[in-house]
Amino acid sequence: xxxxxxLARYQIEEALAKKLFYxxxxxxxxxxxxxxxxxxxxxxxQGRVVxxxxxxxxxxxxxxxxxxxxxxxxxxxxxxxxIYPILARPLxxxxxxxxxxxxxxxxxxxxxxxxxxxxxxxxFLKEGSFPVPLLGNALCNWLECVVISSFSFLLSVxxxxxxxxxxxxxxxxxxxxxxxxxxxxxGRIPPVSGFVVETAKFALPQLEYLDIKTTLxxxxxISPLYFVxxxxxxxxxxxxxxxxxxxxFERKDL
Amino acid sequence: xxxxxxxxxxxxxxxxxxxxxxFLFSQGxxxxxxxxxxxxxxxxxxxxxxxxxxxxxxxxGEDRRLxxxxxxxxxxxxxxxxxxxxxxxxxxxxP
Numbered sequence: 001x002x003x004x005x006x007l008a009r010y011q012i013e014e015a016l017a018k019k020l021f022y023x024x025x026x027x028x029x030x031x032x033x034x035x036x037x038x039x040x041x042x043x044x045x046q047g048r049v050v051x052x053x054x055x056x057x058x059x060x061x062x063x064x065x066x067x068x069x070x071x072x073x074x075x076x077x078x079x080x081x082x083i084y085p086i087l088a089r090p091l092x093x094x095x096x097x098x099x100x101x102x103x104x105x106x107x108x109x110x111x112x113x114x115x116x117x118x119x120x121x122x123x124f125l126k127e128g129s130f131p132v133p134l135l136g137n138a139l140c141n142w143l144e145c146v147v148i149s150s151f152s153f154l155l156s157v158x159x160x161x162x163x164x165x166x167x168x169x170x171x172x173x174x175x176x177x178x179x180x181x182x183x184x185x186x187g188r189i190p191p192v193s194g195f196v197v198e199t200a201k202f203a204l205p206q207l208e209y210l211d212i213k214t215t216l217x218x219x220x221x222i223s224p225l226y227f228v229x230x231x232x233x234x235x236x237x238x239x240x241x242x243x244x245x246x247x248x249f250e251r252k253d254l
Numbered sequence: 255x256x257x258x259x260x261x262x263x264x265x266x267x268x269x270x271x272x273x274x275x276x277f278l279f280s281q282g283x284x285x286x287x288x289x290x291x292x293x294x295x296x297x298x299x300x301x302x303x304x305x306x307x308x309x310x311x312x313x314x315g316e317d318r319r320l321x322x323x324x325x326x327x328x329x330x331x332x333x334x335x336x337x338x339x340x341x342x343x344x345x346x347x348x349p
Contacts (some may be wrong), residue, residue: 232324232327233323233324
């Protein structure tokens with residue numbers, strides 16, 4: 001486990017050495033803050049609109065950060081040949097990938113803490129109270145990033161970074177495609193195509209489960225059990241993706 | 255789209271990001287009408303960004319499908335990882 005932690009630390013240091021990382025975090029913070037000072041939505045729903053827009057900005061920027069850190073993580077190490085001294089050590093490829101995944105999850109988690117810290121601070125200054133339920137959305141954002149990074153890691157072993165980017169983005173949007181729409185489509189296509197659509201929907205990460213924003217914004221209660229369920233779902237799904245990534249990575253001739 | 259052995263150049267990233275943004279913008283723009291002070295005001299925004307006009311709804315995962323998915327994933331993880339961890343303990347470090 002100490003090897004995994006060492007690799008995670010190496011990944012964190014690598015992420016912190018990127019200028020683009022700071023630019024994306026700074027842009028996210030500016031936009032989260034900017035939403036509060038934009039006066040466009042003074043239409044009676046301001047509080048909800050501001051929260052909605054801020055949470056959306058955080059969602060988009062956490063996804064951008066995850067992709068920024070994951071897409072090049074393995075291909076660059078292969079290209080720069082820095083992977084060889086690492087793999088020459090008594091270290092399995094599973095430990096290598098787990099360390100990378102852990103490092104990225106920690107960096108994204110720290111960035112999300114910054115985003116949500118600013119959001120809560122601004123909401124406190126504006127409304128005089130901390131909207132604690134919003135932290136539930138922070139957990140969902142982080143879990144989503146973990147699933148997306150695992151998905152991207154799996155693809156980075158198999159395809160080039162541009163293809164990886166396209167496939168991950170497609171999986172992200174299909175994952176957010178509401179079940180209601182899928183059921184609507186299923187009722188209007190032949191059973192064979194329906195089976196394909198249903199299997200694809202079942203196999204792809206169901207990120208819709210992690211989208212609790214609307215429910216939070218309308219103040220509907222969310223059971224703590226639901227958070228346990230989605231955490232289990234996201235971590236188990238990432239586990240399967242990580243296993244597949246290890247499987248293909250071990251077969252890769254390095 | 256490849257350059258220097260599959261590495262993404264800044265231009266490619268910008269192009270891809272632009273295409274994704276254009277796609278989202280063309281797909282997701284919608285009109286949201288608010289009643290404020292007796293007058294209607296309309297706001298156009300990306301549907302992915304603003305969903306103020308959505309009705310409150312039950313969480314998508316609050317059905318049996320989530321339980322089913324978790325159960326299947328527990329089984330799949332147990333089956334897959336048992337083999338890999340056992341092999342890792344035996345000291346086989348890749349091919």
